[in-house]
Amino acid sequence: MNEQPSDSPQNVNRPAAPAGAFGLGLPCPLVLAPLAELTHAPFRMLVRELGGCDLFCTEMLSAAALVRGNPRDSIFLIRDPAETNLVYQLMGAEPAVMGDAAAVLESMGAGWLDLNMGCSAPLIKGRGQGVALMREPDRAGTIAAEVRRRFGGHLSVKIRLGWADETDRLPRFCRTLRAAGVQTLTVHARFQHEKFKGRARWEWLPRIRDWFGGPVVGNGDVFLPADAGRLRQAGGSDGIMIGRGAAIRPWLFRDIAGPPGPAPRPEALLLRLTGLLRHYLPPERHLSRLKIFLYWFKQSLPFGHTLWARVQATATLEQAEERIREFFTQSPEG
Secondary structure, eight states, X not given: OOOOXXXXXXXXXXXXXXXXXXXXXXXXXXXXXXXXXXXXXXHHHHHHHHOXXXXXXXXXXXXXXXXXXXXXXXXXXXXXXXOOSEEEEEEOSOHHHHHXXXXXXXXXXXOEEEEEEOOOOHHHHHTTOGGGGGGOXXXXXXXXXXXXXXXXXXXXXXXXXXXXXXXXXXXXXXXXXXXXXXXXXXXXXXXXXXXXXXXOOGGGHHHHHHHHTSOEEEESOOOSHHHHHHHHHHOOOSEEEESHHHHHOTTHHHHHHSSOOOOOOHHHHHHHHHHHHHHHXXXXXXXXXXXXXXHHHGXXXXXXXXXXXXXXXXXXXXXXXXXXXXXXXXXXXX
């Protein structure tokens, strides 16, 4: 079953209050980060069922592909009607195309839109997209202003710290985005060359919030509830965005939001995900998305690499489910 947003204006789900990060009116919302090939509808619904997450992001969406094709046919735009708190993340470098794509998403009911100016993948940078835009503040500002002109919902941008030898550019970049109408800034607190290596530099967040002059959401290195506590204590963050940590422990939001509880049974969690994959995505995507998820989830399991290797060798989702059941029958605790 592939659910899509309605074209009806009544279904435009905009933030009710302008206060705080993402206009949610919450003191420190918890947000699922956009992750390519992972934050699809089945995974988002799994996290939603486990509880604690306030706002969810789609995968990165190509603005050019949205404008060229029929968005109704895109697997990246599949969502459940219950997903009324969904941020659509756009990737691109051409202001007009980004504006057109923003208008398309708003016509489909999008109330939150995020612009990717932080992806450091070589292919993305080579196209002048993602973090490459941090070297072009004027272009970045023009993109944000054009999207703001075409989109009436809440507008945010996700960035990194930029280039380690060009930190003097960061204040201007933040101010340019704010002047263009950006309402929330999410910061993966690493330089572009670091990818996911080293530690997230949370100490930068208070300065970035001063430069931006609006809500800033911290991202990077939150894998346990204690990490979220340290990020809050570091200051400068009006919200917490979690990516890899949520893929490793999809119940992490629940444990941060309230008293930590027992982890779900991993076999049941994996089989629930396979059921959600069948429900939302076309068959040709089922097995690949399970394997991508398991690459991260195995890190929460003793001998998780063994399970991952067995599933990697499968050719069908049914065979993968059989391997999962066999693994936990042999080792109930994983």
